[in-house]
Structure formats: structure tokens, C-alpha cells
Amino acid sequence: MLERWMQDKKRRLYVIIGIITTGILSISVIALMCVMVFSTQNANCWNDDTTIDDGGTSIGGDWKDPNSATHKAIQHAIDRFHKEIKMSGDNIAAAIAIGLRESGFNPKAVNPAGSVKGIWQWGAGGINGNRYGDTADTVQAQVQLAINELHSSHKATLIGLAAANNINSSMVAWDTKFEGVGENDPQRKVADTAKTAEEVKKVFKLDYAGDIDVFDGGNNDSGSSDTSSDANSSAMSDASCDTGLDTNTDGLPVKGKYNITGGYPNYAGLTGAEHYGADFQTVNHTMTGGESNVYAVHDGTVVAKSFDSVGGNWLVIKGTDGVFTYYGHAPTQSAIVVNTGDKVSAGQHISHEGQTGEATGIHVHFAVQTKDQYNWAPESKGLKSPGLYLKLPSKAGTNVVIPSGPFDSSTGKSDK
Numbered sequence: 333m334l335e336r337w338m339q340d341k342k343r344r345l346y347v348i349i350g351i352i353t354t355g356i357l358s359i360s361v362i363a364l365m366c367v368m369v370f371s372t373q374n375a376n377c378w379n380d381d382t383t384i385d386d387g388g389t390s391i392g393g394d395w396k397d398p399n400s401a402t403h404k405a406i407q408h409a410i411d412r413f414h415k416e417i418k419m420s421g422d423n424i425a426a427a428i429a430i431g432l433r434e435s436g437f438n439p440k441a442v443n444p445a446g447s448v449k450g451i452w453q454w455g456a457g458g459i460n461g462n463r464y465g466d467t468a469d470t471v472q473a474q475v476q477l478a479i480n481e482l483h484s485s486h487k488a489t490l491i492g493l494a495a496a497n498n499i500n501s502s503m504v505a506w507d508t509k510f511e512g513v514g515e516n517d518p519q520r521k522v523a524d525t526a527k528t529a530e531e532v533k534k535v536f537k538l539d540y541a542g543d544i545d546v547f548d549g550g551n552n553d554s555g556s557s558d559t560s561s562d563a564n565s566s567a568m569s570d571a572s573c574d575t576g577l578d579t580n581t582d583g584l585p586v587k588g589k590y591n592i593t594g595g596y597p598n599y600a601g602l603t604g605a606e607h608y609g610a611d612f613q614t615v616n617h618t619m620t621g622g623e624s625n626v627y628a629v630h631d632g633t634v635v636a637k638s639f640d641s642v643g644g645n646w647l648v649i650k651g652t653d654g655v656f657t658y659y660g661h662a663p664t665q666s667a668i669v670v671n672t673g674d675k676v677s678a679g680q681h682i683s684h685e686g687q688t689g690e691a692t693g694i695h696v697h698f699a700v701q702t703k704d705q706y707n708w709a710p711e712s713k714g715l716k717s718p719g720l721y722l723k724l725p726s727k728a729g730t731n732v733v734i735p736s737g738p739f740d741s742s743t744g745k746s747d748k
């Protein structure tokens with residue numbers, strides 16, 4: 333039985349292999365985030381004020397009992413999945429029920445061989461790889477690990493959850509993409525788990541729709557090495573706060589004649605999710621050649637450069653104005669001609685339009701974030717309309733139709 337369980341857990345390796353990329357980047361991002369937490373925290377930030385038991389021998393009790401440690405642990409996970417990822421009630425009910433199935437929602441749960449650990453029984457070394465890393469055996473740290481993975485190495489789960497419209501399809505997304513088990517694997521205990529999920533939905537009143545942005549976290553592709561090991565890391569993605577936004581007049585991410593092929597945020601991307609950025613496509617766009625060069629829109633420092641399945645090859649600049657800008661879909665990593673740590677100037681050639689990740693044509697996905705470079709998520713996380721930051725032909729704000737181009741980057745006027 334144990335051997336069989338371990339074999340199934342081993343499948344998670346397939347998910348992990350090949351995505352161990354930027355551990356050092358992860359550490360530097362975490363370090364920067366911690367600095368930001370302590371320097372910018374204010375009362376407007378969402379902070380977890382749920383008092384929960386950190387686990388240990390005392391965690392337990394009937395999860396339906398509001399006074400039990402398990403109930404409080406589940407409430408913590410629900411609040412964060414709801415607020416930080418905007419998972420639907422059904423998505424959350426499925427994730428919680430699977431956590432109950434896997435471990436009784438106990439962050440201290442370890443299988444007898446020590447090869448899987450925690451609420452969702454992550455691989456913890458040996459034959460199963462080591463997703464768990466040095467994550468603390470606490471509810472907070474493990475929910476943070478799950479959130480990090482949903483934004484990076486396990487983004488396929490997020491895409492599946494965004495498309496799921498009931499408990500069963502949510503369970504398929506979590507089981508196949510996060511747990512790494514086959515859809516028909518009897519270990520899923522589909523009937524039992526679905527029943528539990530229905531109960532979870534009722535007990536915790538999870539009657540809300542979701543609004544997952546699958547583009548969220550495009551700069552957090554640190555793969556399985558991003559393990560966010562402690563309570564500090566748990567707090568960091570919530571607590572950095574908006575630094576405001578002044579209009580930038582130093583240029584656009586492209587030069588010459590261009591079209592805006594995706595606006596903000598009223599353009600539905602491939603998955604139908606809202607699109608938190610603007611897509612710029614030069615008229616003479618190609619995979620190579622100077623007419624499709626991508627330029628920094630402000631002075632700053634390259635703070636991240638990586639690849640994921642949504643943004644493709646991307647980089648992030650932290651501007652001297654305190655704003656973070658994101659440039660996605662470059663054809664290759666080497667098409668990004670700057671490196672992490674490089675100082676860049678407004679107007680400097682940094683990358684190239686391309687079609688890697690989720691992109692339907694050659695373009696650059698450009699996004700603006702005022703809080704940190706960690707979340708490319710809804711506005712509550714600091715994401716701003718590029719139309720509020722750049723001098724665009726027309727403000728591409730909510731429910732504003734993108735004006736038709738082509739435009740000229742030097743005038744901002746339509747060039748038809």
C-alpha cells in the first residue's frame with residue numbers, strides 16, 4: 333500500500349522535472365519582498381488576522397466545529413485562496429476537500445517514509461523530489477507554498493481552476509495538475525472527496541464565483557525551488573502596499589508604427605480570464621529584426637528575467653520611480669538582451685516581441701505594478717492599467733474600448 337502510494341506520488345516528478353530554474357532569483361525576490369514588507373506596510377494592506385493553531389500535536393478536532401484547530405486552519409486557507417487568488421467557492425471547496433483527504437488538513441502530516449509531507453502531501457525528498465523544501469510545518473507556510481506554486485511551477489492548476497465551473501472539474505484540476513495523479517486514479521476517491529467538498533462549501537459558505545487571473549505571478553516563475561519557508565514569507569505577498577503612480581512620459585515599450593492588440597483589463601485572453609496588461613504589436617512585427625525591438629519605458633534596474641508557460645520569456649524592471657514594469661513573450665531568453673541586475677535607461681533596447689507562452693501573435697505583453705514584482709494579479713495587488721502609466725492614444729481603462737490604430741510612437745496619434 334505504502335509502496336503504491338509512493339509510486340503515485342512519484343508522478344509529481346514529471347511536473348517538477350525541467351522547471352527547476354531560478355532558485356537564486358527566488359531568494360533575491362523573497363529578500364526584496366521582506367524589505368518591502370517592513371518598509372511599506374500600512375493599515376490598508378490585507379493582513380491575516382485569523383488566529384490559528386500552527387499545528388503540532390494539538391491540531392485536530394472536527395473540522396466542522398468552528399472552535400477546532402482544523403476548522404481555523406481551513407478558514408485561513410479559504411481566506412487566502414479567496415482574497416489572493418480569487419478562486420471560486422467550488423475551486424476552494426475542492427482544494428480543501430483534497431487537503432482533508434490527503435492529510436486531514438494537518439500541516440504536520442508526514443508519510444511513514446518521510447517522502448511526502450504537509451497538508452497537500454508534497455514531495456519531500458528522496459524518490460519524490462523535493463517540492464516541500466524547507467517549508468515550515470505550519471498552515472501559513474504551506475498555504476503560501478501552494479499559492480507560490482499556483483503562480484509558478486503549477487500554473488497549469490490555476491488555468492484548470494479558472495476554467496472549472498463546478499466542484500468536480502475543480503477537483504480534476506487540483507488532483508491532476510497539483511497532486512499529479514491521473515484523472516482515473518482510484519486514490520482520488522472521487523465520490524468521497526466530492527461529498528466532502530460539498531460539505532466544506534456548506535459549512536464555510538463558499539457561494540461565490542471566481543475571478544482568477546492566470547497571468548498573475550508571471551514573474552514568480554522560480555519553479556520548485558520557491559518554497560517560502562516561514563511565516564515572514566507568508567506575510568510578504570499580502571503586506572506590501574501601493575506606492576502610487578505618476579504618468580510616465582519617457583516612451584512606450586515599442587517604437588514606430590504599432591497597434592494595441594490587447595487592452596486592460598477588458599480584453600479576455602486565451603482562457604477567457606481578464607487580461608492585466610496591454611499588448612503592443614508593431615506593424616512590421618517579426619520574430620527577429622529591429623522593428624520588433626522592445627524598449628524600457630523608464631530608468632531602472634532589471635530585477636527578474638525568466639520563462640513560464642503564460643508569459644513566455646519575460647523580464648521585470650524596477651524603475652527609479654518605484655514602479656515595476658513587465659515585458660513578456662520574447663522569442664527566446666537570449667532575445668532579452670539585458671540581465672538581472674543591469675541598470676537600464678528609458679528608451680533602451682531590452683527585449684524583442686515574440687510569441688512564447690500564451691500569445692496568439694507576435695507582440696510584447698506589457699504590465700505595470702506599483703506594489704512589488706511578485707504579483708501580476710488583479711488591481712488589489714497593485715496592478716495598474718498601462719493606460720494610467722504610459723502616454724497612450726487613449727486611456728485603456730476599464731470598459732474603455734481600445735482605439736484602433738495603427739499609431740505612431742512618436743506622436744501617440746492614429747496614423748491611419
Ligand SMILES: [Zn+2]
Binds near residue numbers: 696
Ligand atoms: Zn498580453
